[in-house]
Amino acid sequence: LVGIIAPLRPDAPAAVATAQAAGVKVRMVTGDNLKTASAIADKAGILGPGDIVMEGPEFRKLTPAQLDAMLPRLSVLARSAPEDKFLLVTRLNGKNMPNNKEAWLVDHPGKDWDTQRDALLPGYKEEWDRAHPGGGDVVGVTGDGTNDAPALRAADVGLAMGSGTDVAKGAADIVILDDKFSSIIVAIKWGRCVYDNIRKFLQFQLTVNVVALLLVFIVALIPEFEDPPLNAVQLLWVNLIMDTMGALALGTEQPTEELLKRPPYKREASLLSRPIIRHILAQSFFQLVLLLLLLTLGDAWFNVDSGNVCDDYGDTGRNHWAWFENGNYQGNGKGTVGCPTFLQGVLRNGSSPTDLKLDCSNDRDQSCYEDGYDGFDLTNKHLTFEDVCLRCKKHDYTHFTIIFNTFVFCQIFNELNARSIGDDWHILKGIHKNFIFIFIIIFTVCMQIFIVEVGGEFTKTSSLSPMEWVRTAGLGFIAIPVGFLMRFIPVAEDPKSFASVP
Numbered sequence: 490l491v492g493i494i495a496p497l498r499p500d501a502p503a504a505v506a507t508a509q510a511a512g513v514k515v516r517m518v519t520g521d522n523l524k525t526a527s528a529i530a531d532k533a534g535i536l537g538p539g540d541i542v543m544e545g546p547e548f549r550k551l552t553p554a555q556l557d558a559m560l561p562r563l564s565v566l567a568r569s570a571p572e573d574k575f576l577l578v579t580r581l582n583g584k585n586m587p588n589n590k591e592a593w594l595v596d597h598p599g600k601d602w603d604t605q606r607d608a609l610l611p612g613y614k615e616e617w618d619r620a621h622p623g624g625g626d627v628v629g630v631t632g633d634g635t636n637d638a639p640a641l642r643a644a645d646v647g648l649a650m651g652s653g654t655d656v657a658k659g660a661a662d663i664v665i666l667d668d669k670f671s672s673i674i675v676a677i678k679w680g681r682c683v684y685d686n687i688r689k690f691l692q693f694q695l696t697v698n699v700v701a702l703l704l705v706f707i708v709a710l711i712p713e714f715e716d717p718p719l720n721a722v723q724l725l726w727v728n729l730i731m732d733t734m735g736a737l738a739l740g741t742e743q744p745t746e747e748l749l750k751r752p753p754y755k756r757e758a759s760l761l762s763r764p765i766i767r768h769i770l771a772q773s774f775f776q777l778v779l780l781l782l783l784l785t786l787g788d789a790w791f792n793v794d795s796g797n798v799c800d801d802y803g804d805t806g807r808n809h810w811a812w813f814e815n816g817n818y819q820g821n822g823k824g825t826v827g828c829p830t831f832l833q834g835v836l837r838n839g840s841s842p843t844d845l846k847l848d849c850s851n852d853r854d855q856s857c858y859e860d861g862y863d864g865f866d867l868t869n870k871h872l873t874f875e876d877v878c879l880r881c882k883k884h885d886y887t888h889f890t891i892i893f894n895t896f897v898f899c900q901i902f903n904e905l906n907a908r909s910i911g912d913d914w915h916i917l918k919g920i921h922k923n924f925i926f927i928f929i930i931i932f933t934v935c936m937q938i939f940i941v942e943v944g945g946e947f948t949k950t951s952s953l954s955p956m957e958w959v960r961t962a963g964l965g966f967i968a969i970p971v972g973f974l975m976r977f978i979p980v981a982e983d984p985k986s987f988a989s990v991p
Contacts, residue, residue, distance in 0.1 A: 497533055504671035505534040512752035518566045518574045526567035536564050545569035553612035556580055557620055571636035578643045579611040583625035585643045588614045627756055632657050648673060682744035685910060689739040692765045693907035697731040697900055699773040704780050718784055718892045722948045726940060730900055730933055738929040739907060743922050758986040764911050771975040776899045779964060783892045791957060793887040886951040890941060891961055897937050898965025901930060906972035
């Protein structure tokens, strides 16, 4: 007695178990007889207690409603014809379903639409929509023969074996070169990784957008601030951090085994889950409050001039400046005096044009006189004097540079927070495996130092002292504990986002 057997690949049972743990229902559709198919399915771990094993002829007699009732437990379809796999896939995902009577008659020539439309597989679109209000399953199909091509095309993901026919490979979305079922599990893991990386990036990007837009908008409503705290060049740099480098850093996270320990998401599940929205709102609120405090109180905290101010003035060389005669700014005797004459008078009294401008700016009772030269009343006129007689040779952007630097460091540390899209506290888990992420963080910090220290008038930044660097980076670091505290807010992912596991 001689027996011939095609043994299971050694990795198949473990791969099937991993797929089932990941919420993937594994079914076997084969042309083998019932006993052979059952034995192989049992050995592979496909066949479980209470599962249904069915033969093709019996399968084709089922009505759509009967098949729907069996699908959660249907694990093995033996003695199947090539069209059986196509019918099964179509009923599962709803694709390629006849949309109307004419399409149904093309698929069922010689049949009567009125009496048999609810009795023949795979059904029709209107009936399928009523039976599956939550949508269909996401179906992956493997195959290697020419007869598998229709099912491969009908599937959401068609996977052809590398040893299969060219027709099967052409109909598939993915070709498994090593013919291993375990390679499909690797593909699932990478697919989930890409999906999660997109969500991480959105979590990071939307936070930056919300904070930047609200900050500029709110400041525009405050009349005492003539200049926005973030100028166009700085926003372009932030946009580069947010888009290009953020995508590189968070989009290159490597897959982990934890990805295969959760059910799959439904096809209509939102990319912005409840925990992600919680993260965006919490971080945006913290950053916006911090930056507004720096805008209003940062000059006192850091002992710098408020806003963008002029650090050094020079003479424009113009001829005259309007003034009020005899120091009476309410009088009508308006005249002119030459700028050089006025500057000489100021300098004779031991002051410089810069001192004069600062004295006038800081004089809150709006009576600005230069001692010993009272003939020129500067009340409400020092800005005119600055515009006409003086030019700014050097600006001091320290206050707004502190705001800009803090904002960027908030994003750098929030990028670490964004590595987790749930309640995982270990935001540094596996970071040593992602060299691109580490490089992006280091590159961003180095470029920020370069922009602040060297940018000057182009970026409208002023050089910061070592202590100012430490303090602004420390303020940005608060985003980390905010991320930890945020996780105490009891927000869980919507259970309806996950597909039900048969």
